[in-house]
Amino acid sequence: MNLKDKVKELAQKYSNEVLSDRRYLHAHPELSFQEHNTAKFVANKLKSIGLTPIENIAGTGITALIEGKKPESKTVALRADMDALPIVEQNDVPYKSTNEGVMHACGHDVHTSSLLGTARILNDLRGHFEGTFKLIFQPGEEMSPGGASLMIKENVLKANLNKAAPRSIYAQHVAPFIEVGKVGFKPGPVLASCDDIYITVKGAGGHAGTPHEVVDTILIASQIVVSLQQIVSRNIPPHIPAVLSFGKIVGEGSTNIIPAEVKIEGTFRTFDEEWRKKAHENIVRLAKATAQGMGGDCEIEIEIGYPYLNNAIDFTERSMVYAQEFLGKDKVELLPNVIMGSEDFAFYSHHIDACFYTLGVKNEAKNITDGLHTPRFDIDEGAVEIGVGLMTWMGLCELKQL
Amino acid sequence: MEELKPRVKELAKKYAEDILTDRRHIHANPELSFEEYKTAEYVANRLKSFGLTPQEKVANTGLTVLIEGKNPESKTVALRADMDALPITEANDVPYKSTNEGVMHACGHDVHTSSLLGTARILSEMTDSFEGTLKLIFQPGEEKIPGGASLMIKDGVLKALKHTPAPKSIIGQHVMPFLPVGTIGFREGLYMASADEIYITVKGKGGHGAMPEKIIDPVLISSHIMVALQQIISRNCDPKMPSVLSFGKVEAKGATNIIPDVVKIAGTFRTYDEAWRAEAHKRMKKMGEGIAEAMGATCDFDIHVGYPHLKNHPALTQRMRQAAETYMGKENVVNLDLWMAAEDFAYYSQEVDACFYRLGTRNEAKGIVSSVHTPTFDIDEDALEIGAGLMSWLALNELKG
Numbered sequence: 001m002n003l004k005d006k007v008k009e010l011a012q013k014y015s016n017e018v019l020s021d022r023r024y025l026h027a028h029p030e031l032s033f034q035e036h037n038t039a040k041f042v043a044n045k046l047k048s049i050g051l052t053p054i055e056n057i058a059g060t061g062i063t064a065l066i067e068g069k070k071p072e073s074k075t076v077a078l079r080a081d082m083d084a085l086p087i088v089e090q091n092d093v094p095y096k097s098t099n100e101g102v103m104h105a106c107g108h109d110v111h112t113s114s115l116l117g118t119a120r121i122l123n124d125l126r127g128h129f130e131g132t133f134k135l136i137f138q139p140g141e142e143m144s145p146g147g148a149s150l151m152i153k154e155n156v157l158k159a160n161l162n163k164a165a166p167r168s169i170y171a172q173h174v175a176p177f178i179e180v181g182k183v184g185f186k187p188g189p190v191l192a193s194c195d196d197i198y199i200t201v202k203g204a205g206g207h208a209g210t211p212h213e214v215v216d217t218i219l220i221a222s223q224i225v226v227s228l229q230q231i232v233s234r235n236i237p238p239h240i241p242a243v244l245s246f247g248k249i250v251g252e253g254s255t256n257i258i259p260a261e262v263k264i265e266g267t268f269r270t271f272d273e274e275w276r277k278k279a280h281e282n283i284v285r286l287a288k289a290t291a292q293g294m295g296g297d298c299e300i301e302i303e304i305g306y307p308y309l310n311n312a313i314d315f316t317e318r319s320m321v322y323a324q325e326f327l328g329k330d331k332v333e334l335l336p337n338v339i340m341g342s343e344d345f346a347f348y349s350h351h352i353d354a355c356f357y358t359l360g361v362k363n364e365a366k367n368i369t370d371g372l373h374t375p376r377f378d379i380d381e382g383a384v385e386i387g388v389g390l391m392t393w394m395g396l397c398e399l400k401q402l
Numbered sequence: 403m404e405e406l407k408p409r410v411k412e413l414a415k416k417y418a419e420d421i422l423t424d425r426r427h428i429h430a431n432p433e434l435s436f437e438e439y440k441t442a443e444y445v446a447n448r449l450k451s452f453g454l455t456p457q458e459k460v461a462n463t464g465l466t467v468l469i470e471g472k473n474p475e476s477k478t479v480a481l482r483a484d485m486d487a488l489p490i491t492e493a494n495d496v497p498y499k500s501t502n503e504g505v506m507h508a509c510g511h512d513v514h515t516s517s518l519l520g521t522a523r524i525l526s527e528m529t530d531s532f533e534g535t536l537k538l539i540f541q542p543g544e545e546k547i548p549g550g551a552s553l554m555i556k557d558g559v560l561k562a563l564k565h566t567p568a569p570k571s572i573i574g575q576h577v578m579p580f581l582p583v584g585t586i587g588f589r590e591g592l593y594m595a596s597a598d599e600i601y602i603t604v605k606g607k608g609g610h611g612a613m614p615e616k617i618i619d620p621v622l623i624s625s626h627i628m629v630a631l632q633q634i635i636s637r638n639c640d641p642k643m644p645s646v647l648s649f650g651k652v653e654a655k656g657a658t659n660i661i662p663d664v665v666k667i668a669g670t671f672r673t674y675d676e677a678w679r680a681e682a683h684k685r686m687k688k689m690g691e692g693i694a695e696a697m698g699a700t701c702d703f704d705i706h707v708g709y710p711h712l713k714n715h716p717a718l719t720q721r722m723r724q725a726a727e728t729y730m731g732k733e734n735v736v737n738l739d740l741w742m743a744a745e746d747f748a749y750y751s752q753e754v755d756a757c758f759y760r761l762g763t764r765n766e767a768k769g770i771v772s773s774v775h776t777p778t779f780d781i782d783e784d785a786l787e788i789g790a791g792l793m794s795w796l797a798l799n800e801l802k803g
Contacts, residue, residue: 192612194612194659196658196659197658198658207742207743208646208648208669208670208672209595209597209646209648209670209672209742209743210646210742211646211648214648218628218648218649218650218651219628219629219632219649221625221652222624222625222626222628222629223625223629225621225622225625226622226625226626229622243611243612243613243614245611245612245614245619245621245659245661246611246621246622246654247611247621247654247656247657247659247660247661247662248621248654248655248656248657248658248662249621249652249653249654249665250652250653250654251649251651251652251653252651253650253651254650254668255599255600255601255650255651255668255670256597256599256648256650256670257650258648258650259650259651262652265656265657265658266611266658267611267612267658269611269612340610340612341610341612342612
């Protein structure tokens with residue numbers, strides 16, 4: 001039996017266990033950086049396989065090594081995220097969240113259980129590969145500063161225990177816009193950087209009938225919202241996707257009272273770290289100058305979020321070929337566009353070669369079509385076996401070719 | 403005429419104590435706009451006790467009363483007071499503090515009403531000293547759209563009644579905490595602004611902040627509208643015409659990364675010309691709706707039409723000012739600036755010759771300095787005798803003139 005068929009056979013063999021892990025995790029979701037029970041569950045599973053996990057990395061993170069022959073020669077990292085979202089689940093399923101108000105609405109239960117399945121298979125196949133796999137189970141993908149950035153600070157991308165530093169890293173993400181059975185890849189930039197912008201406009205409040213005695217914060221805030229659009233249309237090179245949105249304005253005066261302060265909140269997303277920094281400077285300069293030019297002032301706080309996610313081009317193109325070998329050519333899609341969402345796997349992608357691919361979980365016939373971060377999100381569980389087998393196979397191929 | 407002045411002053415002094423009692427009773431028992439039932443009853447009883455015959459339940463809680471001199475059919479002058487209080491919790495520690503928790507005479511209507519009761523009493527004792535009729539108007543709901551004044555006018559208070567002709571002129575006073583007690587302010591011509599409330603709801607299509615191609619952004623569109631509407635003032639309005647457009651409230655309840663479906667804006671438009679006001683309403687609506695449409699959204703542009711502007715009839719106001727100088731001394735009569743607040747006495751001023759003047763109520767030495775519509779507003783009560791006497795004097799002068 002060749003290695004590919006062996007992987008498929010083992011993926012099928014473990015599929016019931018993986019499914020049961022997934023359902024346990026789904027029923028017991030925990031919020032970002034509070035994944036204590038989840039981490040314990042993962043560590044126990046890894047131990048039961050015979051592995052020796054390193055626990056409590058960045059609080060609730062875990063790594064585990066699976067050593068093949070010549071384990072010190074090279075390392076490939078495989079990553080899953082473990083946290084859930086503050087959403088009340090509306091699905092009526094046997095594995096519905098038992099932690100009211102918290103829900104795995106972004107598929108991290110799938111990522112984690114799938115990586116546990118991959119661990120089982122790779123552990124069975126130790127004699128068939130050279131090098132080491134480093135499994136990374138990270139906390140807090142959904143919450144700034146991102147569990148990934150903390151795991152990197154804790155040196156998960158460095159050499160340790162005489163093993164080589166990982167040269168490449170894989171992660172998958174469930175995709176409710178792709179049919180179950182299919183997967184999607186996009187070499188190069190794929191997800192945006194994301195920064196939150198908080199502006200507080202300060203003027204002099206007062207009676208609406210005496211404009212000469214007030215500095216009108218509402219008008220200044222409006223001017224700022226309007227004029228900041230030129231950051232996107234006039235400052236950033238047109239070939240770099242960028243978006244600046246303000247979703248919240250709080251101006252709590254009344255028909256005849258101008259408030260002393262107006263707050264604006266928004267998000268800035270783009271795909272270039274240099275222009276991201278310049279845009280931040282331009283936003284601050286333009287907003288300040290607009291406010292000061294109108295006699296007021298403003299405070300601007302930019303909460304720096306995740307960088308853009310860059311899929312290493314050669315690595316990702318190779319991986320598409322691995323995937324085609326495993327699933328068949330017709331099952332592997334090239335994602336046509338970048339996505340303006342953001343993901344903390346991006347941090348890894350700025351350190352080593354990274355490949356972030358999407359696992360189809362949609363099934364229209366079964367009415368499984370709801371979007372991520374919605375209370376009705378669910379997956380076609382047929383995706384789990386595919387996710388387990390594919391990551392195993394691609395890891396084996398990549399380790400071989402390094 | 404001059405010979406009547408000592409008599410007016412004497413009577414004002416004589417009844418000062420009663421006026422004070424009336425003021426304190428009304429202050430302690432404030433009622434909200436159009437709910438002035440007890441106040442109206444109190445006023446009616448007081449008028450009856452002076453021997454007058456009030457006509458009650460005009461515009462529900464309003465009253466009028468005629469005081470006829472000689473030849474009552476020759477001429478009528480109207481005198482007006484308002485009776486309603488505000489939804490404010492009084493913070494003054496005084497014996498006459500509001501006993502109706504959450505409601506307060508924070509705009510001096512208790513003073514206007516008690517002062518006009520004093521004037522009624524003074525004039526009812528002088529009916530053989532003047533020719534013509536005085537029509538006293540105690541109106542409800544000055545503080546609330548559509549304004550008690552507009553309802554009183556609809557009920558015919560500015561029309562002829564029985565043998566008395568329609569009033570040719572009307573006089574009203576208002577407390578002024580920026581003027582020291584003992585002083586009076588006048589302004590000829592334009593005085594207070596029209597005031598309309600503007601409520602704009604911009605309806606776009608909400609969604610994720612990272613997907614601008616899938617949304618219609620009401621946050622950006624409402625910002626464009628607020629910026630653009632300023633040119634109604636700077637580019638459409640005659641620069642000589644005072645106008646102001648302010649937005650004081652914006653509600654965009656999305657988040658950093660969520661664009662809401664709807665943004666609500668609330669503001670006020672104030673000016674001094676009824677034709678321009680109507681034109682400005684049309685232009686604002688067209689501009690708001692046009693911008694929203696051009697950007698793919700729609701907007702509900704709702705204008706709650708408020709009071710018109712208040713214009714003091716120049717000749718009448720000059721006469722009243724001269725009479726006030728005679729009564730108070732020239733040094734105690736001052737000129738007023740334009741005042742961009744609104745007042746429903748404006749409705750009377752659109753119908754007949756009107757004079758709305760200010761009664762000083764400030765006393766810095768006594769710490770009486772708070773503005774109207776604040777929980778610590780109060781007056782120097784010495785203003786009551788002045789208010790009752792002066793309005794009597796002005797009425798007598800106007801009937802004679």
